[in-house]
Structure formats: C-alpha cells, structure tokens
Amino acid sequence: MPWVSYLPSLAQGAFVTAWITLAAIAIGAVLAFVAGIARVEGGRAVSTLALCYTELFRGTSLLVQLFWFYYALPLIGISFEPVATGILVLALHVGAYGSEIVRGALASVSVQQHEAARALNFGRLHTLIHITLPQAIIEMLPAFGNLAIETLKLSSLVSLISIADLTFRAQSIRNLTLDSAGVYTLTLLGYFAMSLVLMLVMRLIERLARRGAAFPRAAHS
Template identity: 55%
Template sequence: MTIFNYLPILAEAAVTSALVCCLSLVVAAIMAFAAGVTLCAGPAWLRAIAILYVEVFRGTSLLVQLFWLYYALPLIGFSMPPLLTGVLALGLNTGAYGAEVVRGALQSVSPQQHEAARALNFTRMHTLWRIILPQALSEMMPSFSSLAVQNLKDTSLVSMITIADLTFKAQELRNLTQDSVSVYGASLFLYLVMALAVIAVLRALERWINKTTGRHA
C-alpha cells in the first residue's frame, strides 16, 4: 500500500492531535502571560511561585511530567481523564517556556516608555497593560510560533497515556501491516500539514498585531 492509502485513516486520528494541540496552547498562553507578567511586575511572593513553576517545568522531562500526572497523581487521590491530562501536561510545559518569552519581551521595551508613563501619572498596572504589553506582543510572536509548532510535535507523547492520536494510530497500523515506510511517511506528512497550518495562523495573528499596534505601516 502507498502513503495515500493510509492518509484517510490517519487523518481521523490527526483531528485528536489537533484538538490536544489547540487546547494545550490555550492553557500555555494563559500560563505564559500569567507567569511572565508576574516575573516582571508581580509581588515577591508571586514571583517566587512563578520562578518555581518555570524552573520545574523547564527543568524536567515532559514525558515524565505526563506520566506523573497520569499515573502518580491518582495515587494521592486526584485522577483526570487521559485527554485532560495530556492537555494540562503539554500546556503547563509549553507555558513555562512561554513565560520566559513574555518576560524577555516585556523587558525589551524601551525604558523611556516607562518614564513617559510615569510623567503622565499612569499607574504601574496601567502602564503595563496599555503601553508596555501591546508593544511587547510583536516581539513575542516569532518565539510563540516556534513554541506552538514544538507543542504540536509534542502531542505525539500523549499516545503514551492511551490517547488515540496520530502517533497512536500510526503505531497500530504499523503493527497490523508491518508497512513502516508508508505508515510513518503518511504520519510525517500529516504532522507537516498541521505545523504549516499553525504557522500560517500565527503569522496572520502577528500581522494583525503589528497593524493594530502601528509597528509596521
């Protein structure tokens, strides 16, 4: 059989991968902005929590995080369905990397912007949300695009906790047919298509942000 024979079968499983990717990116965006803003402008006790979160999730294996949430957490009395576990693990992990992107972008805004805001008697939070963050968004988008694609590729790990995603289905087909070349070739093609779609969406969002903030004419 050829790659094209497997595409319709694997495309159904790719929908699950896309769903996990989209939901986990929502979690990642929330965590990235919450932790990144806290690292820049939060009180000391909140910054300590944000630092702990970022260092733990960046400094440990995503696969082990996934296994801990799925296999270890129920042993202390809290269990989640596989899909929710996968979404949370991916979202928290990607969000930790995103937090550093947010922090770096916020700190890259010219100090003169802060001084001008103080001269206009803006509060610290007003300065952050109305002046600094809109400018920093443009700086964040290229790195966010890379993180989003990495997140999509990392969805393959959720097959390890029984989620029937693209990788899970590809492995099933390969075991049935012993056709590694065509099955995994079709899988690579579908991952590439989804990655290109993610990149296209985020580039369109980047152009919209740049236009809205007046960064480009």
C-alpha cells in the same frame, strides 16, 4: 495503493492531535502571560512562585511529567482522563516556556516609556495594559509561533498514555500491517501539513499585529 486505506484512521488521529495541541496552546498562553507578568510586575512572593513553576517545568522531562500526572497523581486521589492529562501537561509546558518569552518581551520595552508613564501619573496596571503589553505582544509572536509548532511535535508523546492521536494510530496500523514505510511516511506528512498550517496562521497573526490591525493600540504607542 494500500496506503490509501490508512488515511481514514490517520485522519481521525490527526484530528485528536490538532485538538490537543490547540487546547494546550490556548491554556498555556494564558499561563504564560500570568507567570510572565508575575515575574516582572509581581511582588517578591508572587515572582518567586512564578519562577518556581517556570523552572520546574522547564527543568524536567516532558515525558516524565506526562507519566507523573497520569500514573503517580492518581495515587493521591487526583486523576484526569487521558486527553485531559495530555492537554494539561502540554499546557503547563507551554506556560513555562512561554512565560520566559513574555518576561523577556516585557523587559524589552524601553525605560524611557515607563518614565514617561510615571510622569503622566499612569498607574502600573494602566501602564502595563496600554503601553507595555501592546508593544511586547508584537515582539512575542515569532517566539510563540516557534513554541506552538514545537508543542505540536511534542504532542506525539501523549500516545504513550493511550490517547488515539496520530502517532498512536500510526503505530496501531503498523502493528497490524507491518508496513512501516507507508504508515510512517503518511504520519510524517500529516505532522508536516499541520505544522505548515500552524506556521501560516501564526505568521498571519504576526503580520496583522505589526500592521496594527490585530492590536490597534500597539500601532499608536
């Protein structure tokens, strides 16, 4: 079967896709927590800044963001390698959408628990770390799982800035062989396999969290 000869190149592209996706999710998760907590616990200035970031990256096209960072930003003297650009833009995307997940989960913790914390003379930071966050994280995980899979699928856009990811390599093979059916069938299967693995990992983390294995304090709050 001629399809077998495509696998080594597609596998290399899949590795690049996985690396970019995982790096973007990791960095984006940090941004999501910073912005989400700032929205809830920050002062007016910090909360407004976090809101501006969130709305800017949620309200504009990811593809245009990618082109702006890759083609426009160097015009003012700031440039990144293609892979770094792809990771950065995807991370900002994850952070913007993830911050709303964090904000909503933090807001879902009952007022009574905050009142109890104040009655016990707990400070805001202590309440956030030991009471609010452990419970909110469990509520965030399903939504973060969906966001992670969405990020994997959106990572195909980085092929447009010459990153040799799975989509880029599939298109290159297709241009050489004109075998659209074979190449794109394998590409679809590749994305599906990576999505399945990512989904299983996120569900495992969620299961551990709900059992109190991953976040023991959440089970006793």
